[in-house]
Amino acid sequence: MNSKVEAEKKPAVKLEHVTKKFGSKTVIDDLSFEIYGGEVFGFLGPNGAGKTTTIRMVVGLMRMTKGNIFIQGHSVKSEFKQALRQVGAIVENPEMYKFLTGYQNLIHYARMIPGIDKKRIDEVVELVDLKERINEKVKRYSLGMRQRLGLAQALLHRPSVLILDEPTNGLDPQGIRDLRNYLHDLTRKEGVAVIVSSHLLSEMQLMCDRIGIIQKGKLLGVETVNEFVQEGGEKVRLTVDDGAMAARVVKEKLAIETESIEPQAIELAIDHEKIPVVIDTLVMSQVKIYGAVSVTKSLEDRFLEVTGGKGLV
Amino acid sequence: MSNFFALIQNENMKIYRKNATKVMLIILLGMILAAGLIIKLNQPAPKENTQWKQSLVQQNKMYQQQMAQVKGSKQAVNYYKQTIATNQYRIDHNLKPAQGMTLWSFVESAAPNAALLISIFAIIVVSTSIASEFDTGTIKLLLIRPIRRTEVLLSKYLSTLMFAVFCLIVLFVFSWLIGGIMFGFGGAAEAHLSYINGKVYETSWVLAIWKNYLLSCVSLFMMVTFAGLIASAFRNSGLAIGLSIFLMMASSIIIQLLGGYSWVKYVLFANTDLTQYTTGTPLRSDMTLSFSLTVLAVYYVIFVIIGWLFYTKRDIKA
Incomplete structure (x- = not known):
């Protein structure tokens, strides 16, 4: 993501001091962030943190107690129709009319927004790979097929903001990969803003450009995936012939503490530029090096670290 | 507005694609068929009556005497007057009274029970249409379209009323056919005699039946709105x-229980039967047609506003 380009663009979705109270309980507390066209934004948080509540406020299913949400500059509060015209979404599970066929379901949603013709419906059906079973009743669909039909209804009207709640739920590995590639195309080629929430953190790492972490209704931070993961520090793992000796060498000659010592490997938390220095020093001290890998923390590790590791499914 | 028409199309698709709706229509048809068969099988073969004019004259004489005896009761006097006038009209215009059940009298007699059945169906349809989307979760994908919730609710309500009208048309056509098959299509040409302000007129049966349907629909209309x-x-x-059907069924008992109080006239069910002003006597002497229409209108507006507020203002948590 080029941050320079980003700064010049108008946000596709903008939350301004959004607060939601159920009675006296504050569920969402002063949430503000922006999402831009051309990026996949991941929305992360433990269960009950307020992800779904936030998404529901964005799509107008729930009212906010305070604040405002703008979609392509239109307020969800005062310009509901213009705002929602830009949005395609799946909220939680893709619940469709089970007594109708997949195609009838799509016709149903197509009728609600002007300008969607039969050709577009067929195009979307082709896209989500449901062509062969589109005329079957939805009650006979598997979860993965329902998920794909859900995606189809969200894409029908070519929205500029796509909101997907747990989109990989029920998809097989091939389906997940297809979805990832498709979202990549949508954002890069058509400039769509995509908001994804998921519990599959490793999946989010592959899919998202930026992530926002929410806990107990508060935003802990919005960062790019790389920044987020690297903030935990970079580590390098060296495979050597004698771990103990290697650790002694780096301590004596470079004054670097080893993170962990194994008989045939050591791990060091050091800056990127220091890596060749360490390797040089080890080689000079007759330590044999068989491999060097940089170990970044996975999103999951970081996530657990940030949220305190509680209440995550 | 083409957009709103599309919403109606959607709601109709959801109503008629459901198996439950198909079952309702089959029950309606089955009930009419069963009624026709039962009446046909229990009806003695009509005897050819060539002396009908004499017997009508006899009947009228008898009624004249009886009418003199019941002077006090306005309702009874009215009834005798109407019968006598109708009989006289038949004698004068050589219109032989029908023997037993005919096509049109079958259509007429099927109306009250069928109207009750259709009311129940319409209550089920409107309740399912509005509430079941919350149970199934489809409400979420429905309300995130660039369409106001008011329009969605209105499309559901109007589609239900259209369903009720459709049922009435099915009832009319099917009971006409069954009546014709069972009791002879010859009866189709029969004239309908109505008694208005002391005079007898020959009117169309079709109009009379539909007037009858519409009067039964007052209760349907109010209860569908209440269910919504x-x-x-x-x-x-x-x-x-459950609540709507229970109230509709219990309405006559409720009115009976409250009959002693003067405020009963403000109860919804005291006003849903408008035939009390056309053929019967009003529940209370101080009630008039315009009074009932006003009460109905007030209830209607209250139902609509409260239902609308709930539907459009509350968060969707389903």
């Missing part, structure tokens, strides 16, 4: 169906 209110408020189709 409950469905919007509690988002529970079972509750809306």
